[in-house]
Amino acid sequence: MNRMQKQSQVAMGLLRAIAGFVVLILAFLIGYIFITGLPNISWKFLTSPAKAFSAGGGIGIQLFNSFYLLILAMLISLPIALGASIYLNEYAKDNWFTSTIRTAIEILSSLPSVVVGLFGFLLFVVQYNFGFSIISGALTLTIFNLPLLTRNIEEALASVADDQRQGGLGLGLSKYETIIHIVVPAALPGIISGIILCSGRVFGEAAALIYTAGQSAPALNFADWNPFNIDSPLSPLRPAETLAVHIWKINSEGIMPDLTKVSSGSAAVLVLAILIFNLSARYIGRKVFEKMTSMD
Amino acid sequence: MQTIFDTQSNERFIYHFNPEENSIEMQTKDLEISYGKTLAMQHADIQFKKNTITALIGPSGSGKSTFLRALNRMNDDVATVKGQILYQGVNINQPGIDVYEVRRRIGMVFQRPNPFAKSIYDNVTFALQRRGVHNKKVLDEVVETTLKQAAVWDQVKDSLHKSALSLSGGQAQRVCIARVLAVKPDVLLLDEPASALDPVSTSQLEQTLRELKPNYTIIIVTHNMQQAARLSDYTVFFNLGEAIEYNKTRKIFTRPKIQLTDDYVSGNFG
Numbered sequence: 049m050n051r052m053q054k055q056s057q058v059a060m061g062l063l064r065a066i067a068g069f070v071v072l073i074l075a076f077l078i079g080y081i082f083i084t085g086l087p088n089i090s091w092k093f094l095t096s097p098a099k100a101f102s103a104g105g106g107i108g109i110q111l112f113n114s115f116y117l118l119i120l121a122m123l124i125s126l127p128i129a130l131g132a133s134i135y136l137n138e139y140a141k142d143n144w145f146t147s148t149i150r151t152a153i154e155i156l157s158s159l160p161s162v163v164v165g166l167f168g169f170l171l172f173v174v175q176y177n178f179g180f181s182i183i184s185g186a187l188t189l190t191i192f193n194l195p196l197l198t199r200n201i202e203e204a205l206a207s208v209a210d211d212q213r214q215g216g217l218g219l220g221l222s223k224y225e226t227i228i229h230i231v232v233p234a235a236l237p238g239i240i241s242g243i244i245l246c247s248g249r250v251f252g253e254a255a256a257l258i259y260t261a262g263q264s265a266p267a268l269n270f271a272d273w274n275p276f277n278i279d280s281p282l283s284p285l286r287p288a289e290t291l292a293v294h295i296w297k298i299n300s301e302g303i304m305p306d307l308t309k310v311s312s313g314s315a316a317v318l319v320l321a322i323l324i325f326n327l328s329a330r331y332i333g334r335k336v337f338e339k340m341t342s343m344d
Numbered sequence: 345m346q347t348i349f350d351t352q353s354n355e356r357f358i359y360h361f362n363p364e365e366n367s368i369e370m371q372t373k374d375l376e377i378s379y380g381k382t383l384a385m386q387h388a389d390i391q392f393k394k395n396t397i398t399a400l401i402g403p404s405g406s407g408k409s410t411f412l413r414a415l416n417r418m419n420d421d422v423a424t425v426k427g428q429i430l431y432q433g434v435n436i437n438q439p440g441i442d443v444y445e446v447r448r449r450i451g452m453v454f455q456r457p458n459p460f461a462k463s464i465y466d467n468v469t470f471a472l473q474r475r476g477v478h479n480k481k482v483l484d485e486v487v488e489t490t491l492k493q494a495a496v497w498d499q500v501k502d503s504l505h506k507s508a509l510s511l512s513g514g515q516a517q518r519v520c521i522a523r524v525l526a527v528k529p530d531v532l533l534l535d536e537p538a539s540a541l542d543p544v545s546t547s548q549l550e551q552t553l554r555e556l557k558p559n560y561t562i563i564i565v566t567h568n569m570q571q572a573a574r575l576s577d578y579t580v581f582f583n584l585g586e587a588i589e590y591n592k593t594r595k596i597f598t599r600p601k602i603q604l605t606d607d608y609v610s611g612n613f614g
Contacts, residue, residue, distance in 0.1 A: 211458035215520070218418060219471040219527055220448030229474070234461040340461045341509040 078319060085316025088309045094317070097267060098294065103306040107314050109265040112281060113288040114321075117182060117261060118251050120284075121189035125197055126243065128190075130232075133202035138227050157195030162255040164192045169259035183284040185261025192256045197246045204238025205231060237340070241333035248325035252318060254292035262287030263297050291318050357601040358389060358590045359578070367394040369531060369561040370415060370450075374427035377410055377419065384410050384423065388587040390580055392531075397553060397562040399572035399593065402582030403613065408565050411582065412533050415563065416450035417443050431531070450531040451524035456540050457516035459508035459523075464491075464500050467508045467519055471527045490522035495552045514545025518552060525556075532556065534564040538571065550575050569609055573597045581605045 092106060099105030132153075140146040168188025178184040208231050216226030232239070265288065268281045275282035289297065295314045298307055361368060370392040377385040385407040392398050400408040413419045415429060417436065420443065429437040436446050448471075460467050468490055469483045477483060487504065491497040496518035500511070508519055517537060524532065534553075538546040553562055553575060566572050572579055572593065579596040581589045581604075589596060589605040600606045607613055 209456075209458070211454050211456055212460060214418065214452075214454055215458040215460065215523075218416070218447060218452035218454070219524065220444040220446075221471060221474055222444060225474055229470070230460050236461075339507075341507050 078323075081312070081315050081319050085312040085314075085319075088313030089316060093313055098265060098310070099304055100302075101304060103304060105304060105306075105310060107291060107294060107310070107317065109268055110289055110291045110294040110314070111317070112268070113182075113261070113265060114251055114290040114292070116281070117185050117189060117257070117288060117290055118247055120182065120186035121193055121250055122243065122247065124186060125190040125193045129194055129197040129201055130239075132194075132198045133205060134227060134232070136198070137202045137205040138223075138231065153195045153198055156191070157199065160255070161192055161253055164188060165256035165259050167191070168256065173260055179285065180260065180262030180264075180287040181285045182261060182288045185257050185288060185290075186284075188256050188260040189250050189253065192253060193246055193250050196249065197242065200242025200246060201235075201239050204235040204242055207238055208234045237333045237337035240336055241329040244325050244329035244332065248322045248329075251325065252292050252322050254290070254296050257290055257293050258296070261290060261293070263289050263293055265289040265294070291321075355602060355604065356387065356586070356588055358587060359592070361391050361393060363391075368392065368430075369394040369432065370563075371430040372411075372415075372427065373430065375411075375414065375429070376426040377407070377414055378424050378426075379422065383585060385414070385585045388580075388582075390587055390590055392561055392563060393578070394561050395558055396577040397557055397564065397575055398578040398580065399576035400563065400565045400580050400582060401567075401569060401572050401608070402588075403608065404567075405584075406582040407585040408580075408582045409535055410585075411587075412535055412563060412565050413452075415531075415533055416447045416452055418447070418452060448527045449529050450533060451527065451529035452533045452535065453517070453521055453524055453537050455536045457511075457513055457520055459511065459516045459519055461507070461509055463505045464508045464511070464519055465504040468523050468526050471523070475527075486526050487522075490525040491519070493525055493552075493556060494518040494522040495548060495555070496522065512545075514541050514548060517541060517545070517549060521552065529560070531561045531563065534562065536565050536567060539567060546571070569597075569611075581608060583608070 094106065094111060095108040096104075096106030097109050098107060132149075136146065136149065140149070165188060168184060168191065172178045172184035172187050173180060178187075212230055212234055213226055216230045217223065221229075266286060267279070268286075269277075269279045270281055272280045273282055274280050275284060277283060278286055280286075291314055295311060295318065298304070298311055298314075302311070304310065368391045372388055372390050375385060375388045376383065388407075388411055400412060402408045410419065410423065414423070414425050414437075417425075417429075419425060425437055427437065428435045431446070431450065435441075460470065462470065465483075465487055466473075468487045469477075472483065472486060488497065488501075491500060496515055499515055500519070508516065511519060517540075521532075521537075532553075538549050541549060550571065553564070556562065564572075564576065576593045579591065579593040580587050581596060581600075581602075583604060589600060589602045591601070595601075596605060597609055600609060
């Protein structure tokens with residue numbers, strides 16, 4: 049065996065070991081969380097409200113809050129991100145203005161989430177007087193989510209071949225018609241994957257919510273779906289501790305006797321949800337693409 | 345018939361029709377196309393006769409695609425086009441011209457088949473639907489007529505509502521032609537439409553174009569000189585951003601007037 053072959057083999061082995069190590073860490077983390085957490089999960093745990101002092105509390109309200117905040121944050125950020133990414137990818141010329149926008153998006157996406165959270169606290173909670181509430185949390189999550197979502201959608205749009213645009217223009221359609229009716233539908237699989245991936249990130253976010261959506265989960269009346277009543281699950285002005293915040297909170301100041309059980313159970317649910325988001329992003333993106341390209 | 349030698353240089357021969365005897369569908373005058381400060385095309389005063397096929401040939405970078413894309417103003421965003429582009433006697437290269445209407449009447453088919461991520465039916469009817477045609481009977485009829493014209497009806501008539509992305513290259517390209525025909529153009533511009541197709545699909549495509557000729561004026565960019573010789577009535581030879589020779593295809597390929605053309609068509613360069 050000559051020197052170059054040997055070199056290549058050693059390099060290959062080293063790279064494999066590094067990759068394997070990374071996978072191993074992930075497998076260990078997820079394995080640990082699941083092994084300690086999954087046995088504590090039951091239907092009752094998933095649906096009953098938390099208890100502060102006695103054993104047997106669940107995470108029902110926190111789970112509902114997490115999803116409700118996620119949906120609201122996505123509803124607010126999706127139109128903005130879609131508009132921004134269409135502008136950046138389809139219309140923007142390469143000049144100082146657009147490069148400023150891009151830099152701003154990059155900086156925004158690298159801001160620590162606790163900073164975003166404190167910003168949301170000062171602006172929405174204090175300045176606008178929304179208090180610790182769903183709406184403060186959702187707006188803060190929007191700020192946290194926008195840069196990444198914009199990036200993801202922009203990448204999906206950029207991956208649409210240019211001849212699709214040419215085809216539209218060549219038929220006498222306007223640029224706007226071409227983008228909305230040809231480019232965006234063609235980018236749909238990528239856009240959907242991007243949305244789901246961002247959902248996973250938003251779902252697991254804690255630091256941005258501690259000072260905005262609050263750390264309490266008051267009892268909700270699940271029979272009342274009028275958003276104007278304060279104990280309605282839909283009320284945007286009620287405080288809403290999410291699952292991720294709950295984990296943080298009970299670990300820092302929880303006093304219930306089954307603390308470890310609740311904590312590891314919650315962590316397992318959180319990780320499971322994020323795993324489902326990530327796997328389904330790939331699956332749904334691929335399915336949508338197959339459906340668009342298939343013969344039947 | 346009237347021919348004019350270019351006075352500035354003896355190295356060009358551009359055939360000119362007598363407009364009184366021939367119906368001229370399109371014509372360029374004093375055309376100058378530039379990308380930024382780079383001049384990409386000049387000295388291209390070409391007339392295109394109605395219901396003929398004209399081939400644009402020349403080596404890579406000769407400007408033939410640039411020229412073609414100027415004809416329906418597809419170059420608007422990337423290049424500066426000076427001079428006149430006459431379509432049925434009207435200069436379409438001036439402000440106030442409805443560029444969308446220009447592109448509807450002067451349709452374009454591209455190098456790579458580019459069906460939209462929609463059903464075959466929607467690919468063909470999409471532009472009409474955007475223009476407010478929603479009558480299903482009308483649309484059905486357009487789909488059938490244009491797919492028949494593009495000679496792909498028999499292969500796709502049972503799968504009209506399936507995705508056009510699943511079609512083979514040759515079928516996809518002919519659906520793209522049907523899509524252009526659906527908006528009822530007078531002129532068809534084709535930019536190397538067969539370069540991504542296999543020989544069988546290519547010959548089917550050529551047959552389709554021959555069948556379309558009586559009703560359309562066809563201008564086709566091709567790298568394939570046999571294709572130009574087989575298919576076209578007239579040929580323009582471009583080199584380094586100029587039209588060097590324009591004549592009947594038979595003459596270009598048998599007795600070219602310019603040495604450079606001769607060198608190119610006999611494969612000495614290109």
